[in-house]
Amino acid sequence: MKQPSEGAKLTISLTVNGKPMELTVEPTERLLDTLRYRLGLPGAKEGCGEGECGACTVLLDGLPVNSCLVPTFQARGRHVESVESIAPGELAPMLRCGATQCGACTPGVVVTARWIQQHPELTVDRTPRELMAGNLCRCTGYDGIMDGLAEWMNAGADKGGAAS
Amino acid sequence: MKVHAPETLEQACAVLAQHAGALVPMAGATDLLVHWPGKQRDHDRAYLDLSGVAELRPLAWTDDSLKLGALTTYWDVLRDPQTARQFPMLIEAARQVGAVQIQTRGTWAGNIANGSPAADGVPVLMALDASVTLASTTGTRTVALADYYTGYRASVRRPEELIVSIEIPKRAYDITAFYKVGPRRAQAITKVGVAIAHASHAGGGGWRIVANSVAPTVCRCRSVESLLDEVGGKPFTAPDGFLTALRADVAPIDDIRSTAEYRLTVLARLLYHGLKGRTPSVA
Numbered sequence: 001m002k003q004p005s006e007g008a009k010l011t012i013s014l015t016v017n018g019k020p021m022e023l024t025v026e027p028t029e030r031l032l033d034t035l036r037y038r039l040g041l042p043g044a045k046e047g048c049g050e051g052e053c054g055a056c057t058v059l060l061d062g063l064p065v066n067s068c069l070v071p072t073f074q075a076r077g078r079h080v081e082s083v084e085s086i087a088p089g090e091l092a093p094m095l096r097c098g099a100t101q102c103g104a105c106t107p108g109v110v111v112t113a114r115w116i117q118q119h120p121e122l123t124v125d126r127t128p129r130e131l132m133a134g135n136l137c138r139c140t141g142y143d144g145i146m147d148g149l150a151e152w153m154n155a156g157a158d159k160g161g162a163a164s
Numbered sequence: 165m166k167v168h169a170p171e172t173l174e175q176a177c178a179v180l181a182q183h184a185g186a187l188v189p190m191a192g193a194t195d196l197l198v199h200w201p202g203k204q205r206d207h208d209r210a211y212l213d214l215s216g217v218a219e220l221r222p223l224a225w226t227d228d229s230l231k232l233g234a235l236t237t238y239w240d241v242l243r244d245p246q247t248a249r250q251f252p253m254l255i256e257a258a259r260q261v262g263a264v265q266i267q268t269r270g271t272w273a274g275n276i277a278n279g280s281p282a283a284d285g286v287p288v289l290m291a292l293d294a295s296v297t298l299a300s301t302t303g304t305r306t307v308a309l310a311d312y313y314t315g316y317r318a319s320v321r322r323p324e325e326l327i328v329s330i331e332i333p334k335r336a337y338d339i340t341a342f343y344k345v346g347p348r349r350a351q352a353i354t355k356v357g358v359a360i361a362h363a364s365h366a367g368g369g370g371w372r373i374v375a376n377s378v379a380p381t382v383c384r385c386r387s388v389e390s391l392l393d394e395v396g397g398k399p400f401t402a403p404d405g406f407l408t409a410l411r412a413d414v415a416p417i418d419d420i421r422s423t424a425e426y427r428l429t430v431l432a433r434l435l436y437h438g439l440k441g442r443t444p445s446v447a
Contacts, residue, residue: 010167027165028207030200050198051266052351063239063268069197070269071190073167074215112264125248126259133350134263 012076016041017085023072031070032056035082043083043107047136054135057108058082064112064134083107086114093151098144105137113149117156128153166210173299176217176326181301185323187212191235192269194262195278212326220328223247232330238267238285251332253340253359257288260344263351273327276309279317279381282354282421286382288342291359291372294332298325306331310374313381335363341438345430347421355422358434362443373435378414378427385413388435392445399447403429403436410435 011024016039025034035041035058044067047055051066058067059081067082091110099113100106109132116122116131123131128149129142137145168187170176180187189212190196196206214220220234225246232241238258241247248255261267261275261284275285276296286309294309298321309330312319321327339362346352357376363369371389376382387409400406407428416427439446 027167027211028200030197049201051194051262054263054265057265060268064265065269066194066265068200069192069194069266071167071193071197071213073169074190074193074213076169076216130259130350131264134265136351 010073012073014075014077015079017081025072027071027073029072030068031058031060031065031072031075031080032067034072034075035067035080041082041084045104045107047104047108052134052136053105054108054112055105057111057135059111059115062115064115066134081111083111086110090114090152093155094145094148097148097151098140099148100144101137101139105135105139109135109137109145113145113152116149117152120153120156123153165207167213168211169213169216171216171218173217173219173326173328176212176214177299177301177324180212180326181324183210185325186210189214189277189326191215191271191274191277192237194266194270195274195280214326228334230332230334232272232332234273234326234328235271236273236330237269237271239264241272242267250334251292251340253288253292253342253361254332256342257284257344257359260284260342272330276312276330277319277321277327279313279319281316281379281381282357282377283382284344284354284357284376287357287359287374287376289330289332290374290382290384291340291342291361292332293335293372294330296327297329297331298322299328300325304328310384313383316380335369337361337363337369339439339442343434343438345434353421356416356427356430356434358431358438360435360438375414375431377421378416378431380415383414385410387412392439392443394445397445399445400436401447403432405446406432406435 009024010027013022032044035044044058045055047053049068051069056067057064061078112135168179170179187210191214222233223236224231238261241254242258272285275283290309295306296309296312297304297306341360344357345355354377359374361372371392373385373388375385391409416424418424
């Protein structure tokens with residue numbers, strides 16, 4: 001990262017959904033806003049803006065984070081994956097089980113759910129429900145989400161393990 | 165807003181010294197960025213972003229301790245099998261800090277530095293006799309976490325110093341427990357919480373009772389600790405037995421999350437529940 005002068009913009013390199021890029025951003029910019037308003041990736045939603053609701057969840061170096069709490073300059077040299085990186089066809093189990101209704105929480109829900117689906121080893125010592133606790137939903141009552149995730153994980157297991 | 169992004173600890177200390185400590189250290193940013201767009205005053209400050217200082221990230225085991233780096237996250241600890249065996253109470257606390265999205269970003273050192281009396285990472289560290297190492301261009305020093313806070317969001321850390329590590333000594337614990345009470349099980353800020361630890365005196369242990377959200381800082385309850393050490397007294401058979409000692413140790417208030425009365429009452433119940441039948445003084 002180029003060292004800034006007072007209030008100056010910052011130039012950083014990062015990878016978003018597999019695409020390496022160089023960006024010049026405001027130091028105050030949040031990853032959520034960079035994705036939505038600079039990169040045209042509006043999937044991540046701003047719900048609470050305080051790291052509680054999970055609607056803005058993306059993966060940063062493969063781990064779920066609230067993008068409303070990530071200063072974009074901290075994503076320098078890192079890999080960001082937003083909901084746009086998920087092929088719609090993958091979401092069939094979630095749709096079948098009623099995991100989505102109004103859609104506000106859905107992008108964050110499926111980012112976290114897919115992360116769990118790809119890392120079944122996480123469920124050895126924590127339940128899927130605990131791992132999903134950072135994604136609040138006010139429509140489904142959660143059962144549809146948990147059923148969809150269970151079906152999604154079974155589909156992954158049928159194929160001989162987690163996706164790469 | 166101005167951001168300094170050093171890549172080594174030496175650079176970080178040098179930049180901090182150049183600015184006479186007038187930079188806000190930033191690790192996982194989970195406290196700093198809450199409701200960020202509306203915080204114009206915070207936008208005008210200067211920050212020291214530590215996230216590029218790779219040497220501060222790893223946790224390390226020695227023969228007699230666990231050392232957390234300044235950038236070690238809750239998730240790093242949750243995924244460390246040796247911590248689960250040696251310090252299960254750290255795992256208990258880490259699981260109750262926010263949810264995964266916070267656990268992957270939030271750091272133990274940031275929880276200490278932020279200085280909230282409701283910090284959930286601090287009571288367990290304090291109950292395990294953790295010490296904090298601070299570094300500056302003039303050298304390093306280590307202070308007991310129990311002596312770190314001097315008042316509400318105030319500490320012995322000088323502005324030109326950075327927390328660089330947290331060390332937790334290995335001890336033979338026969339009792340450890342952590343209880344957090346919030347409005348719901350997940351994703352809640354603590355109304356009252358307590359960490360309990362007991363190790364044999366031979367190993368430098370004894371009782372450690374550390375409460376959060378009941379005083380201007382996370383604090384050790386030394387009157388309760390001495391009470392539990394008293395031999396030959398009549399054992400407590402109800403939570404109320406702790407109230408007199410607790411009133412000497414903590415000073416809960418009414419605020420948006422709870423009331424002083426609720427906090428004191430529940431803290432006494434947590435202690436009773438956690439200790440009943442596990443020590444001769446609580447039956």
